[in-house]
């Protein structure tokens with residue numbers, strides 16, 4: 231009995247244990263199912279805008295109906311990449327990858343290919359003649375009585391671009407029926423410039439180390455290289471300069487060319503060509519020559535042999551980017567030769583292989599000029615028409631150096647016989663490093679939409695860059711990359727948007743910053759309008775806020791010396807005047823600003839007469855450029871009715887307030903955005919608010935020593951004396967060019 235009892239008890243106990251075991255098993259099973267899903271849902275930004283998370287059910291159903299099956303070849307590496315991307319993307323978005331098919335025997339087949347690669351497209355006979363070698367069309371149509379969608383192009387890479395377009399529509403929750411998209415890039419060379427050194431230090435980089443793990447190349451091909459290529463292809467970027475413009479000649483040694491060759495192999499299927507920054511004195515440093523004189527026959531032979539060697543390793547090598555005779559870099563002027571002599575020598579070496587030279591116009595000579603803003607124009611305009619056909623002159627958007635706001639560079643429109651390519655900075659050297667939320671597309675757009683008046687009204691910078699103004703076929707746009715080894719690639723979630731927007735604007739310099747922000751937000755965060763609208767609003771005002779709290783009304787170059795972190799309008803002395811802040815703001819008892827009008831350096835004369843007249847007159851210059859072009863009395867009456875000093879103080883505060891409002895908006899999005907990214911952005915916005923306040927306080931404390939005026943009513947005094955702000959030191963700030 232006891233036994234029985236025991237047995238019974240034991241039996242009860244055993245059943246209890248079994249129940250518990252079952253419960254634990256169910257729990258474990260649930261965890262097993264749930265955990266990976268939960269982990270997959272946790273987001274750190276690594277997936278960029280190619281997240282492909284499941285769409286809401288109705289959208290997924292509609293999507294599945296349009297792309298139930300996929301007809302796409304995979305005979306070439308690019309075709310395979312395209313097919314893989316479509317399967318990955320549609321599978322993620324629609325909750326299951328489409329079936330593969332070769333026939334149109336039902337509704338809902340997505341066909342991707344070229345007439346050469348796809349029998350279906352060959353039979354269809356679509357007119358693709360205007361698409362060129364990178365364009366594509368995406369169209370809904372009927373084939374053999376069935377509803378179908380085609381992604382068609384003349385080249386495999388065009389199909390890949392089209393596939394990414396289709397995926398963008400799907401991912402951003404747009405309708406996939408009735409499609410009739412036709413796209414061709416308006417700019418030919420769409421490149422990132424990595425300011426990456428061979429020791430993996432990234433000059434002006436705020437996202438960790440270089441993604442190029444040079445030491446392990448060519449043996450180890452980090453999977454990140456493939457994801458990098460995918461991300462770039464998704465926005466139409468078709469080239470990348472692997473190394474810093476301040477480059478070591480080592481890059482051109484066989485050892486490093488072998489590494490570049492390996493990278494080129496990974497990037498090629500995604501349409502990305504590899505380019506290299508070339509050090510002008512390389513013939514001396516690694517070639518054993520006594521000179522790098524571009525007119526010396528031995529030097530020319532050396533570069534030709536080097537080009538031949540590179541093309542043996544990388545048959546589709548893009549060409550060279552060169553920073554010469556600028557900030558201490560060697561160049562043709564060291565031998566009494568011109569920029570054209572230097573560029574043409576390299577162009578001659580590359581031409582037989584189809585390569586190009588991107589020769590930078592960011593130059594300023596050893597002798598201090600009366601105004602650094604005038605240098606590039608003075609050095610380059612005389613050589614218009616003297617550059618070889620495969621040379622692009624690469625011009626920064628403004629004449630000083632990637633400031634939060636600059637008027638467009640006067641070279642645009644001033645060299646009609648030379649193709650000029652745009653250089654934008656994506657990394658935020660002067661706009662708050664990685665932590666400040668500053669969406670740069672409005673800044674890019676402002677530069678691109680500026681009217682040079684070179685050939686009358688409507689001669690926008692965009693039309694110079696896309697070649698339509700002067701009929702140039704060779705065109706380009708470069709973006710100084712903000713990519714590094716950080717998990718989230720760009721140092722912050724929102725800095726990804728600047729990489730994204732650069733690519734979209736390089737593809738189409740006439741594109742709209744707000745539209746790009748909407749696309750990016752939908753793909754990156756959510757398609758829910760309650761998320762999209764506030765985020766896009768935040769983004770669209772964010773760059774203006776940086777201008778306000780750092781350098782309002784046309785002020786510029788007021789950051790910390792060397793590392794460029796934080797406010798330092800008091801910087802003076804040192805090796806050259808045009809590396810100081812006081813050189814640029816020129817504040818004194820009377821007023822503030824750099825007189826570039828006819829009474830000053832007359833830099834305005836470098837613009838077309840209509841522009842020069844507008845900028846040169848204090849009564850007509852747009853207020854955002856007031857202090858860029860004029861030295862203005864503190865009591866000058868502004869459009870707002872305030873005097874200049876009061877307006878300045880007002881703008882500093884307005885910038886800080888905007889950041890505070892972004893923090894509130896972002897806080898309101900809690901719960902609608904995954905916790906991990908939400909927390910990171912929130913923390914960064916808090917840093918931004920502190921730093922914006924610091925910029926405002928330090929700047930006001932300093933400029934008040936000149937204006938000697940009280941702060942307008944309601945404006946708070948800086949909490950510290952000027953000496954405190956001046957005492958702050960940041961010896962380890964990131965990105966300093968050492």
Ligand code: BDP
Nearest residue numbers: 433434475476553592631967
């Ligand atoms: C400046 C950067 C410096 C770059 C230079 C350039 O501070 O690190 O080398 O531009 O563009 O903005 O060459």
